[in-house]
Amino acid sequence: MPYARPRPPKYKLQVQEDEADPRQWHDVLSPAGSLLVFDDESLARAKLRELFPVLVQLEQFAAGPKRTRVIAILAEESDEDDDRR
Numbered sequence: 072m073p074y075a076r077p078r079p080p081k082y083k084l085q086v087q088e089d090e091a092d093p094r095q096w097h098d099v100l101s102p103a104g105s106l107l108v109f110d111d112e113s114l115a116r117a118k119l120r121e122l123f124p125v126l127v128q129l130e131q132f133a134a135g136p137k138r139t140r141v142i143a144i145l146a147e148e149s150d151e152d153d154d155r156r
Contacts (some may be wrong), residue, residue: 080143081108082115086123087138096140108144115141 084099084107099107099122109115119139120127127140 078146079110079155080102081110081142082112083108083142084115084119084122085140086126087136090136090138093136112141112143 084142086097086099087093087096089095099119101107106146107118109118123139130139
């Protein structure tokens, strides 16, 4: 029996707004209030540079703690079950 090929991951953006509390990461939302999700990691990184140019630039020169990141969102089994119906 062949196994289903896993779906490629999607990507979301997160930012740390308070550098004093490294546990406080927040998802980046669109102007409409929905989660920004990308199919391609390079597109996600480009959008991160567009939205937070100063923070991304500072990270490139190690001028402070990392405050932006791109996170892979892996598909869950329940999502795959829904697609088969």
